[in-house]
Amino acid sequence: MNCLLCQRPLTTKLTLKWVLSWQPIVRPVVCSLCWQGFRPIDRQTACPDCGRAQLQPQVCRDCRRWPTQTQFYNQALFEYNSAMQAYFKAYKFQGDFRLRAVFQARLKQTLSTIKADVVVAIPVNPATMQTRGFNQVTGWLAAGENDGWLVTLATTKAIKQATKNRQDRLLTTQPFQLAAEHPDLTGKTVVIVDDVYTTGRTIRYAAMVMLENGAKSVIGLTVAR
Amino acid sequence: MQAKELYGRQLLLTPVEAQQLPAGTQKLPALKVTGQQVQCLRCGSQLQRRWAQLPDHHYYCYQCLTLGRVSTLTSLYHLPEPNAFTDLPSLTWDGQLTGPQTDCANRVKAAFQARQRHLLWAVTGAGKTEMLFPGLAWALQQGLRVAVASPRVDVCLELAPRLQAAFATTTVAVLHGRQPAPYVYRQLTVCTTHQLLRFREAFDVLVIDEVDAFPFAANPRLTYAVEHAVKPTGAVLYLTATPSRELLQQVKRGQLTISYLPLRFHRHLLPKIQVTLAPKWWSHLQHGKLIKPVQRWLTQYATSGRRFLIFVPRISQLAIVQAAIQRMFPKMMGLTVYSADPERLDKVQQMRDQQVQYLVTTTILERGVTLPGIDVIVLGADDAVFSTAALVQIAGRVGRSRDRPTGAVHMVCASHARHVKQAQRQINLVNRKGQRLLNELSTLSTTANH
Ligand SMILES: [Zn+2]
Ligand SMILES: [Zn+2]
Numbered sequence: 001m002n003c004l005l006c007q008r009p010l011t012t013k014l015t016l017k018w019v020l021s022w023q024p025i026v027r028p029v030v031c032s033l034c035w036q037g038f039r040p041i042d043r044q045t046a047c048p049d050c051g052r053a054q055l056q057p058q059v060c061r062d063c064r065r066w067p068t069q070t071q072f073y074n075q076a077l078f079e080y081n082s083a084m085q086a087y088f089k090a091y092k093f094q095g096d097f098r099l100r101a102v103f104q105a106r107l108k109q110t111l112s113t114i115k116a117d118v119v120v121a122i123p124v125n126p127a128t129m130q131t132r133g134f135n136q137v138t139g140w141l142a143a144g145e146n147d148g149w150l151v152t153l154a155t156t157k158a159i160k161q162a163t164k165n166r167q168d169r170l171l172t173t174q175p176f177q178l179a180a181e182h183p184d185l186t187g188k189t190v191v192i193v194d195d196v197y198t199t200g201r202t203i204r205y206a207a208m209v210m211l212e213n214g215a216k217s218v219i220g221l222t223v224a225r
Numbered sequence: 226m227q228a229k230e231l232y233g234r235q236l237l238l239t240p241v242e243a244q245q246l247p248a249g250t251q252k253l254p255a256l257k258v259t260g261q262q263v264q265c266l267r268c269g270s271q272l273q274r275r276w277a278q279l280p281d282h283h284y285y286c287y288q289c290l291t292l293g294r295v296s297t298l299t300s301l302y303h304l305p306e307p308n309a310f311t312d313l314p315s316l317t318w319d320g321q322l323t324g325p326q327t328d329c330a331n332r333v334k335a336a337f338q339a340r341q342r343h344l345l346w347a348v349t350g351a352g353k354t355e356m357l358f359p360g361l362a363w364a365l366q367q368g369l370r371v372a373v374a375s376p377r378v379d380v381c382l383e384l385a386p387r388l389q390a391a392f393a394t395t396t397v398a399v400l401h402g403r404q405p406a407p408y409v410y411r412q413l414t415v416c417t418t419h420q421l422l423r424f425r426e427a428f429d430v431l432v433i434d435e436v437d438a439f440p441f442a443a444n445p446r447l448t449y450a451v452e453h454a455v456k457p458t459g460a461v462l463y464l465t466a467t468p469s470r471e472l473l474q475q476v477k478r479g480q481l482t483i484s485y486l487p488l489r490f491h492r493h494l495l496p497k498i499q500v501t502l503a504p505k506w507w508s509h510l511q512h513g514k515l516i517k518p519v520q521r522w523l524t525q526y527a528t529s530g531r532r533f534l535i536f537v538p539r540i541s542q543l544a545i546v547q548a549a550i551q552r553m554f555p556k557m558m559g560l561t562v563y564s565a566d567p568e569r570l571d572k573v574q575q576m577r578d579q580q581v582q583y584l585v586t587t588t589i590l591e592r593g594v595t596l597p598g599i600d601v602i603v604l605g606a607d608d609a610v611f612s613t614a615a616l617v618q619i620a621g622r623v624g625r626s627r628d629r630p631t632g633a634v635h636m637v638c639a640s641h642a643r644h645v646k647q648a649q650r651q652i653n654l655v656n657r658k659g660q661r662l663l664n665e666l667s668t669l670s671t672t673a674n675h
């Protein structure tokens with residue numbers, strides 16, 4: 001098999017340690033060179049509110065602009081650098097669904113360390129679902145379909161995210177609502193998974209819906225920040 | 226969308242674009258799913274079901290994504306090619322072909338006229354492009370749609386201005402991945418073979434230049450692209466200096482006709498590859514030393530001032546080789562260069578301007594760069610990074626000028642390798658044909674003198 005990102009042949013080296021550990025062998029899907037392009041974020045020093053990579057664990061400038069929210073924080077796995085940008089270009093915009101495999105194991109492993117009662121993915125709107133054919137977040141977690149009970153309001157698809165500046169994005173009103181049939185959130189800890197934390201608007205609005213429906217606390221988990 | 230933009234094309238359109246289509250537009254499926262098989266109908270790839278899968282029993286092609294993703298959610302749109310051309314262009318080139326070139330050009334024209342699948346095996350430095358002109362001029366005058374395609378963008382970029390100059394009264398369409406200009410319907414197109422995937426039964430005459438060029442040599446999609454872009458009644462001409470086994474097999478099976486141009490424009494044979502077996506060339510270098518034969522060649526160059534290229538298999542070896550040369554020949558000026566080298570163009574220019582005597586390089590200089598009067602040394606020619614085609618091309622850098630039509634091609638191998646032997650054999654074969662042609666030519670000129 002070839003590296004999913006650079007197409008060069010993958011060489012899997014079985015170390016003695018691996019063999020003796022009796023763990024199931026997770027076959028890598030990207031080469032070590034490509035993997036090194038992604039910069040993991042150190043949770044010890046990241047912004048405690050949004051998960052941004054920093055040298056000191058203090059609330060970052062962006063987060064100070066949000067109203068204090070004690071029931072929500074975001075955790076991010078990687079920095080949004082050029083390697084990550086190239087990844088999202090190929091995965092989301094070119095629609096190469098194979099690339100879900102790149103972060104699947106890492107994201108599932110992180111999820112298993114969070115004590116959550118309910119896990120939900122940010123949905124993609126129906127028009128995107130029609131053309132792209134998959135939800136990039138549930139691609140990492142499940143089969144690539146929307147979870148179904150967190151839905152976007154129809155009006156939000158009118159303007160594409162990318163064409164809006166930061167102010168516009170912050171001003172847009174609540175884009176989410178819960179479907180008629182949804183899990184009981186009362187007193188629960190909910191993890192909302194998304195691809196990138198940029199302004200925080202998307203995931204914070206989703207968190208707001210959860211809290212309004214009785215959730216005790218909400219944790220955001222994003223692949224990039 | 227105008228009808229012209231769909232003539233002979235198979236386009237992936239957005240739902241909005243697909244709302245307003247000219248009358249007669251055909252909507253074609255992009256993927257064929259049968260049982261366990263998933264095949265892309267744009268690029269022809271057989272896909273692994275597991276990887277081609279989208280949610281909800283949909284599938285996509287992961288092999289031709291750079292042209293926009295095709296899937297079972299999308300379709301391809303097509304209008305048959307009507308050859309709607311006016312002001313048919315004629316040849317504005319006023320150069321002269323040599324005798325053997327004229328013979329070849331006539332053969333090419335005849336292949337176009339008979340709508341054949343033809344292979345023209347012309348040695349490096351034979352002047353292939355000019356030999357196309359008479360055949361292309363005929364086709365364009367007939368109102369036929371013509372494309373010249375190559376797997377390599379740089380070959381296209383070099384071809385386009387030459388074809389434009391040769392047919393100055395028409396506009397040549399140039400299509401490749403780095404081209405931002407929108408598509409325009411033209412009678413004569415220069416494009417990458419990758420762009421052919423956007424055409425369907427469009428061309429009456431399709432020329433594939435440098436068909437065996439790295440890195441697409443073994444690409445099965447190439448054949449698919451060619452067969453779909455050409456009309457069922459069309460002619461295909463493959464041009465190469467180093468035909469692959471697959472192409473030669475097609476010749477054997479009678480699917481391709483073949484003609485040769487075994488002589489360069491200056492009528493000299495190709496320099497032979499001289500192999501030096503040296504199992505320890507690399508371990509010597511790791512100790513900062515060059516093996517004896519290389520020392521001997523370089524000593525000659527140091528005295529004569531002759532320029533030369535040294536090819537090595539890996540980028541990491543460049544600096545080590547150059548350091549060893551500098552230690553022995555401190556006065557000889559040279560540079561290292563590799564494909565992704567940010568200063569690549571500048572360094573090659575310094576070599577052209579004779580500011581440096583040599584370049585140590587990886588395979589990238591094998592094509593397109595003409596440096597008169599050089600010799601070539603390949604270290605580790607038996608390494609798998611050098612294909613037979615690459616070695617023939619590297620050897621083809623030597624003896625390109627009328628002033629010095631000969632030169633040395635040294636290949637240092639740690640062990641015997643089949644692809645080195647094959648490269649030698651290919652060169653010997655065309656040289657035998659070349660010698661025969663030379664004999665005929667000399668008989669002709671003697672008869673003419675009487
Ligand atoms: Zn890679
Ligand atoms: Zn923050």
Ligand SMILES: [Zn+2]
Nearest residue numbers: 265268286289
């Ligand atoms: Zn395809």
